[in-house]
Structures are given as C-alpha cells and as structure tokens.
Amino acid sequence: MIAKYLLGIALCICSLTYGNKPSKQWITWSALPATCWEDAFVTGNGQQGTMVWGSTQKERITCVHEELFIRGWNKHLPTVAQTAALLPKIRQLIRDGRNNEADSLITSEAERQLQKMGATQRWPLIPHPAFDLCIKYLDNSQVLSHSYRRQLNMESGEVTIVNNGRKEEIFSDRIHNVNVIHLKADKKEKLQIRLNLEETPGRKGIHFEHNLDSTFQTINFSTQQGWMTCHADYRYDYGGYDGIAKVTHQGGNMTSNGHELYITNADEVLILIRIVPRDGKLIPSNISAIQKELLGLPTNYQQLLQPHKEVHGEMFRRMQLDLGQADGWENTPIEQMLFDIHQKGITPLFMEQIHAMGRYLLISSCGKYPPPLQGIWGGGWKPAWIGGFVWDSNINLAISAAAMSNLPECAESYCKYVEHLLPGWHLNATNYLGCRGFLVAHYNDPTNGYLTHFGQSFPWMCWAGGAGGNIRPFYEYAMLMGDDIMLKKRVLPLYREMANFYEDFLVMEKDSLYHILPSISPENAAYGTNTWLSRDATMDVAIARDVFGILLELGKKFNLPEKDLKEWKHYLTHLPAYRINEDGALAEWIDPSYLDVYNHRHLSHLYPVFPGSQIRKDKGEPQLRDAAKKALDKRFEFDTSSAHGLIHVALQAARLGDLNKIKTNLDRFSRRHYVYNSLVTSHDPEHQVYNLDAVLSLPRLFMEMLVYTEPGKIELLPAWPKEYADGKVNGIRLYGGHILNMKWEKGQLTEAGIQAGKNEFLNIVYQGKTKKIYLKEKEVYHIKF
Known part of the structure; x- marks a missing residue:
C-alpha cells in the first residue's frame, strides 16, 4: 500500500x-607544491581570479580576468555576412543530394564577405592571462618542509600555503573586486622577498590563425614605492587593460629597484591586485583612478576576508552533497585521493569533493559571462579550441547545475549574457537566413554574438536549432525558481521570437510536414559524407518540438489568445516524426538517406532525453524510449575519450534509468587521469587539455541521480x-x-x-x-x- x-x-x-x-x-589539500599551472588551486569572484603555483622559493600567481581576449579585428565591427539570397539554391542542392556543393556555396560566399569587412579569421578570439605576480623568497631556509601544505577552502574561497610556519593566503574578493595576497612570516624568520609583475610566459607563434607575437601594440610594467602596474594596449582591437598592485607591509623595509620591489625583515605583506579592461583605443589609462580606490580599502587581511567569506560561503552552503566523508577531507591529500580512484574507480570521497568543486568553480567563474571552456582561468596563451564560448553542448553542460544547485546568480550570469547577445543573434538570423528570431554563433565574441566561425564542412550558419536549445536554460531556471514573472516577462518573449524564426525558416513539402532544411547535427557528419550539412537532423527537429511545446505550456498558463495556441499546435503536429533506424536506434537524421555514425562524442540526437525532457524511462512512446536506449547503447559502446562526453552519456542514462552506464562511465572517468591536482578536469585522458566541462556538469549528474524534476x-x-x-x-x-x-x-x-x-x-x-x-x-x- x-x-x-x-x-x-x-x-x-x-x-x-x-x-x-x-x-x-x-x-x-596537498602536501606538494603545484609545479605547473594546471595543478594550481584557483580563486575567482566571477570577474577576476588567480592560479597559485610554483616552487617553495618562487611562487607564481597568474592573474586572470574574464574580459581579456586576443582578437583579430575591432570587436565593434558588425561582421555578419549576407547569404539569405542563396537559401533557395542551397535547399535545392541538398534535395538533390549535392550537399558538398551547398556547403561550399554558402561558406565561400560568407568567407569572401567577411574578409572584405576585415574579419579575417574564423576563430574569433583567444582568452589570455593578464600577467603573473612573482614572489621570490630571498632566504635559503624556506625549502620544502615536512610541514608543507597547500589547500583550497571551497567554503571561503581561500587558497592557503604553509611552509615552515610561513603562510600565504590568497582569495578573490567579491566585495571590493580585488585579488588579495597575504604573506605572513613565521615566528623565527622575517620575510625577505622580491616582488614583480611580468607577462605570463608562452606568448609566441601562431595559434588558430592568431599571431601571438603581435598581440599588443604596447605592454609595459612599472614599479614605484608601494605599487606595481601593468598597462597593455591591443594591436588589432580597440582597448586593452590595466593591472595595479598595491603593496603594504608591517615591519621591515621596502625599496624599489627597476621593475622589482624588495621587502626585507617584514612580519606581513599585503598585496591587492585589480585588473581593469579598457574598451576603446583613445581611452586613457585608468591607473591613477584605480590607485585612489585601492588606497581606500582596508589594509588588514581579515577585514577584507570576512565580508567576502560571508557572501561566498552563503552561496556555497545553499546546496551540499554529504556522503559522510569529513574525515577523508581532513586526512587524505588530493594526490592520494586521485591515486585511489585511478586504482579502484570512483570513491565516496572523490564524489563528495568533485561535486563541491564543481559548484565552487561555478560560483567563482560566473560573472559578466558564464564559463567558457577554461572558465576564467588559464596559465597559457594557446588554449585548445581557443578556450572559447561553445554553444553546441559545452556552455549548456557548464551551467547545467546552476539553478538546480540553488545558484540563481550563476543562472543569471548565463541569462544576462544571452540577452546581451540577442542583437547579434538577430542580425545573424536576418543576414544569413533571411529570418526573424535568432541564429546562434557556435563560437562568438562575447561582446557581440556575431557568427564568424564556420568553414568548409562545418557551415554553422545552417544550424537552425542552436538558439532554441540555448534559451532552454531560461525556462529551466524560471521553473526551478518558481518564478512566474520571469516566465512571462523574459522566457515567453524569447520563445515567441523562436516561433517567428520557425515560421520564416521551416519548409512545408509534399508530405504536408514542415522540414528543417538546411540542418546540422553538431558535430557529426552522416556516413559517407564529408560535410555536416544535412536536412532534418534529429536535434534540430527535437528543439523545434521543444520550442512549440513550451509555448503551448506557457500559453495555457498565461491564458494567451487561442489563435496563438492553435498556430503553435499546428507547427508542433506537422513536424517530421522521429525515425528509428535499422539497428532499432533513434536515428541522428530523420531522412533515411543519412546513415548513422555512432563513434562520436556528441549526443545531439538524444536532445529529447537530456537536456530536453520529451523522452524518459516512463515518458514518451514506448518504441521511442526503446530506440533512445538503443541509440545511447551505441554511443556508450564507442566509449568516448572526451570527459564531457562520458558525463553527457551518464546524464542521459540517468533519465533512461540505465544505472549500469552511469556506474561504468563514472568508473571510466575516475581511472583515466582526467583530474588535475587542482581538482580541475581535462578534456582528454592523461591530463590533456585543461577544460571545465566535466567538473562543472558532474554536480548536475549527481543531482539527476538523486531526483528527477518536471x-x-x-x-x-x-x-x-x-x-x-x-x-x-x-x-x-x-x-x-x-x-x-x-x-x-x-x-x-x-x-x-x-x-x-x-x-x-x-x-x-x-x-x-x-x-x-x-x-x-x-x-x-x-x-x-
């Protein structure tokens, strides 16, 4: 009963x-220094942050800011090609099976126009570090001791390093928007240190079409008593940035020599660093104004820490997963924990720590923008895939835990960012496809949203579903917050605009169904083809179903006109049915002339399972549920090397009730060295490619395992x-x-x-x-x- x-x-x-x-x-915590930046514990307040690494004698604190990018041209140029007039011909070529010709036609014309506009690269920008604060200990007594310990307190946002009683404490202040570095001598020895700012090493050569050697028009470092500064002007883009470090000390003496500060016989040193981007070539340096602001801040470390700690800690404590591992946190260094999972598979201690770390990183990297591939961090100049904002699964996975784990601030970071991009997405839709509504840029400059990333075989201007998929987090956020005002004022208007897009874009053919032509299934090409260009990709159709289904739900909720409801239902009921292929799997393309390719890390065609919710273990037509399970079987058998691909499979397995796939993929993830000694994840096994997608999406996976909500x-x-x-x-x-x-x-x-x-x-x-x-x-x- x-x-x-x-x-x-x-x-x-x-x-x-x-x-x-x-x-x-x-x-x-760890008993060993972080000898490379990937192993550095990170701090962040959403806007700026640090990575603390180096030897016991020489620490490097890499300072970062979410708005620093190398660009190939002025970000204010409206660089969107006009190809809408080609659309009828593109469609006919695809109908005739001449997809490669259609691909070449639209991408070559768009390339020609963008080159003429001055947008010369298809990889639009690269995030980069601001500079390093270098701390050199001048005495010889501070070698690695048995008491060495570096730790990250996720609840306060502090990194602490203790060696022979000497202490370093670092956090990124949410209240005053500065990075705070506090150095404290032990009882026996005074501080004898040399400080300087210098460019983060590695800016050399060509990376994704960008000449790193010519990044800056000028970059200058200077030092005067109590201050260190950096002033940078970009070469190809308007603007640059300023970095200012205020240095105070208790006891001892301070002197400046060239670009370096020397502090001798001090008890404590406090360094406050603020990085300020400048947008505009003629905007003068902000250094003097920033110095004046920094002079007004407290000079006591605890006075700075306490208000930050209250705000950060309240966010961190709102949602927690406790698997009874308190003793493990206290007694197990991170290296031992990671060794254990490499040998044994996933452990409760690792689950507890990686869940907490995912939320910590989300809190620390959501500011003006949501997290790109590396979050706000990175100690190098050559991030894989330009370290960019990638819209076909990566950003969705990165922010998937935000609202569900009770972090509306992080969900707002995503939503406000998208709202900021909407004018650019409007222009994309108008120019590329001749439609109202939105067209997402797969990679975009975060200031404008213009679609400039594409190429032969990957014509992203033909990805009709991108916008509809990337406004779904608005709906989920509003639903999880129970915010009917947001649903009506912010979510509903977006979905109405998507309905406008589909009204202009969908093509009714002889079967009396609306088809998506052209279409893309990111980032896969059907068997025997060498272009992603297709028709009726399952993901695109699923997103259209999602859009009209949510519109009907909101229309009934808010008593919208019957005419609107009737129109949305008409489109919903006249989209092509999902196809089950000869293997019994949900096909990646609805048109049977496109043959499935299973060995791929993306799971685009399983959008109806997750992040959508059309199909679940107890939802949807039985034959479609079975087909979705079979499609997931195929991706699971492929066993992707991509960390986020493993988590994505597990998320969909949770929706389909397949516990074996969850356990197996978590075991695969645990044993393959995806996790650095910083608790940040890599994209590939054996610590290849610093990438936050996996660590940020793991909290959502654990929550989906614990509760499903609709x-x-x-x-x-x-x-x-x-x-x-x-x-x-x-x-x-x-x-x-x-x-x-x-x-x-x-x-x-x-x-x-x-x-x-x-x-x-x-x-x-x-x-x-x-x-x-x-x-x-x-x-x-x-x-x-």
Whole structure:
C-alpha cells in the first residue's frame, strides 16, 4: 500500500538542512607544491581570479580576468555576412543530394564577405592571462618542509600555503573586486622577498590563425614605492587593460629597484591586485583612478576576508552533497585521493569533493559571462579550441547545475549574457537566413554574438536549432525558481521570437510536414559524407518540438489568445516524426538517406532525453524510449575519450534509468587521469587539455541521480546505485521553486523534506509508487517512509 510506503506528510517548523556550519569537510589539500599551472588551486569572484603555483622559493600567481581576449579585428565591427539570397539554391542542392556543393556555396560566399569587412579569421578570439605576480623568497631556509601544505577552502574561497610556519593566503574578493595576497612570516624568520609583475610566459607563434607575437601594440610594467602596474594596449582591437598592485607591509623595509620591489625583515605583506579592461583605443589609462580606490580599502587581511567569506560561503552552503566523508577531507591529500580512484574507480570521497568543486568553480567563474571552456582561468596563451564560448553542448553542460544547485546568480550570469547577445543573434538570423528570431554563433565574441566561425564542412550558419536549445536554460531556471514573472516577462518573449524564426525558416513539402532544411547535427557528419550539412537532423527537429511545446505550456498558463495556441499546435503536429533506424536506434537524421555514425562524442540526437525532457524511462512512446536506449547503447559502446562526453552519456542514462552506464562511465572517468591536482578536469585522458566541462556538469549528474524534476512531478532516487555511498543532500531546487532535502541508506530513502516555493499539487514518485500532495507556499513538508 502507498500509505505504508509513504506514512504521511506532516508540517514541521524546521527544514532538513545539512552542512550549514563551517567545516574542514570543504577543504581539499596537498602536501606538494603545484609545479605547473594546471595543478594550481584557483580563486575567482566571477570577474577576476588567480592560479597559485610554483616552487617553495618562487611562487607564481597568474592573474586572470574574464574580459581579456586576443582578437583579430575591432570587436565593434558588425561582421555578419549576407547569404539569405542563396537559401533557395542551397535547399535545392541538398534535395538533390549535392550537399558538398551547398556547403561550399554558402561558406565561400560568407568567407569572401567577411574578409572584405576585415574579419579575417574564423576563430574569433583567444582568452589570455593578464600577467603573473612573482614572489621570490630571498632566504635559503624556506625549502620544502615536512610541514608543507597547500589547500583550497571551497567554503571561503581561500587558497592557503604553509611552509615552515610561513603562510600565504590568497582569495578573490567579491566585495571590493580585488585579488588579495597575504604573506605572513613565521615566528623565527622575517620575510625577505622580491616582488614583480611580468607577462605570463608562452606568448609566441601562431595559434588558430592568431599571431601571438603581435598581440599588443604596447605592454609595459612599472614599479614605484608601494605599487606595481601593468598597462597593455591591443594591436588589432580597440582597448586593452590595466593591472595595479598595491603593496603594504608591517615591519621591515621596502625599496624599489627597476621593475622589482624588495621587502626585507617584514612580519606581513599585503598585496591587492585589480585588473581593469579598457574598451576603446583613445581611452586613457585608468591607473591613477584605480590607485585612489585601492588606497581606500582596508589594509588588514581579515577585514577584507570576512565580508567576502560571508557572501561566498552563503552561496556555497545553499546546496551540499554529504556522503559522510569529513574525515577523508581532513586526512587524505588530493594526490592520494586521485591515486585511489585511478586504482579502484570512483570513491565516496572523490564524489563528495568533485561535486563541491564543481559548484565552487561555478560560483567563482560566473560573472559578466558564464564559463567558457577554461572558465576564467588559464596559465597559457594557446588554449585548445581557443578556450572559447561553445554553444553546441559545452556552455549548456557548464551551467547545467546552476539553478538546480540553488545558484540563481550563476543562472543569471548565463541569462544576462544571452540577452546581451540577442542583437547579434538577430542580425545573424536576418543576414544569413533571411529570418526573424535568432541564429546562434557556435563560437562568438562575447561582446557581440556575431557568427564568424564556420568553414568548409562545418557551415554553422545552417544550424537552425542552436538558439532554441540555448534559451532552454531560461525556462529551466524560471521553473526551478518558481518564478512566474520571469516566465512571462523574459522566457515567453524569447520563445515567441523562436516561433517567428520557425515560421520564416521551416519548409512545408509534399508530405504536408514542415522540414528543417538546411540542418546540422553538431558535430557529426552522416556516413559517407564529408560535410555536416544535412536536412532534418534529429536535434534540430527535437528543439523545434521543444520550442512549440513550451509555448503551448506557457500559453495555457498565461491564458494567451487561442489563435496563438492553435498556430503553435499546428507547427508542433506537422513536424517530421522521429525515425528509428535499422539497428532499432533513434536515428541522428530523420531522412533515411543519412546513415548513422555512432563513434562520436556528441549526443545531439538524444536532445529529447537530456537536456530536453520529451523522452524518459516512463515518458514518451514506448518504441521511442526503446530506440533512445538503443541509440545511447551505441554511443556508450564507442566509449568516448572526451570527459564531457562520458558525463553527457551518464546524464542521459540517468533519465533512461540505465544505472549500469552511469556506474561504468563514472568508473571510466575516475581511472583515466582526467583530474588535475587542482581538482580541475581535462578534456582528454592523461591530463590533456585543461577544460571545465566535466567538473562543472558532474554536480548536475549527481543531482539527476538523486531526483528527477518536471512540472508537477518529482521522482526520488531514480538512478542512485544501491552500492554507492549512503548520504544526505540539502538545497536541491525542484520545478515550482521547491527545495528538497533528503537522506538515504543502502539506496533506500530514509527521510525527505520539501520546502514549498508555491501553492501547487506535486506528484512524488518513489520506487514505482506515486503520492499526490498539495503544497502551500513557504511551508515545510516532512516525508517519512
């Protein structure tokens, strides 16, 4: 009986909150220095941050800012080619099976126009570090000691390094927008140090069409008593940046010599660093104004830390996964933890740490922009794939945990960024395809959104589904916050514009169905072809279904005119049906002339499973559910080397109830050396290519294993293997704005509490049984089993 399984729902005055007190549980540590920047613990306040690495005698603190980019041309140029007039011919060529000719026609014409405009490169920009703060210890007593320890406190955002009693403390202040570095002598020895700012090494040669040797018109470093500065002007783009370091000390003396500061016999040194981008070639240096602001800041480290710690810590504690590993955090260095997973596979300690790290990195790297491939960090000048903002899965995965893990600030970072890009996306749609609405640029300059990245075989201007897929996080964010105002004022208008796009772009053919022509399935080409250009890619059709389905949902919710609802339903019901191929798998292209290629890291055609929600283990037509499982089987058998590809498979497996794939891919991920000693992930095995996609999306995977949520329904423990650790979780956001806290043992739910975000009925599913309850806003419901 359901009554026996779910004993009842009782109001209680206290919610189930766990982990709200400061704890050593959230401090990861190492007994060894970070000898390369990839192993550096990172700090960040969303805008700027640091990477702390080097030897015990010479520390390098690489300073970064989210708005520093090498560009090939002035970012203010409206560089969008006009190819809409070619669209009828492109369509006919594709109908005739001459896809390569269609590809060449549109990409060569767009290339010709952009070259004429001065947009000479197809890889638009490269993020880069600002500079390094170098700290040289001049005494010989500070060799690596048995007491050496470097640590990252995720709850406060502090990196601390202790050696022989000497201490370094670093954080990126959210209140005053500075990087703070505090050096403190031990009881026996005074500080004898040399400080200087210098360019981060490695800016040399050609990288993705950019000549790094000619990045700057000028870059100058200077030093005067108590100050170090950097002033940089870009060569090809208007603007540059200033970096200012204010240095104060307690005890001892300070002298300047050339570009260096020497501090001798000091008890403490405090360094405040602010990086300020300049947009405009004629804008003068901001150094004097910034110096004046820095002079007004506290000179006491704790006075700076405490207000930052309160803000950062409150965000970090809102949602936590606790698998009972507090002792492991305190007693296990990061190298030992990673050795253990390489040998044994995933462990509870690693799950707890990597989940916390994913949220820490999200908090620390969401500012004006959401995280690109490397977040705001990077200690080199040649990031893979230009370290860019990539819209066909990477940004979606990177921000997938934001709203669900109770970080609306991070979700806002994404949404405001997209809203900022909309004028550029409008121009893309108008110029490239002759349509209203939006067309996403696969890689774009974050200041404008113009589509300039494409080439022969990858004509991104033909990716119709990009915009619809990348506004879905708006819908999910509003639903998880229970924010009907956002749904009506921000989400609904975006989806209306997407309906306009489809009204202009869809092509009705003789079968009386609307087809997507041209189309792309990122980043895959059908068997026997050498271009991504196609028709009716399953992802594109799935996104169109998603758009019209959400419009109908919102239309009913907000009592929109019947005429609009009828029109949206017409389009929804006249899109092509998904195809099941000869292997019984959901096909990647609906047109049977396009043959599936399974050995690929992208899972575009499984969009209806995740991030969409059209197909699930208990949702959608049975034959489509089976076909989706078969398609996932094929990708799983391929066993991608891409870390984010492994996590993506596991996310879709959680929706389809396939625990074996989750366990296997987490085991693959754990054993292949994807995780640096910084707890940041690489894209490929054996620490190849610094990349945050995996670490940022793992928290979403763990949450999907613990709870599935959709409008009016949740399922508890849908995909948590019983052999995985017992634990508790607090602060997961559910659709409707509700908050879930939960405990489990041996895979069985023992306790759950829901704090209601609004008045509504909610179906709670657990182990195949359902209980419907009515929630009242702000009240807390304690569910016992």
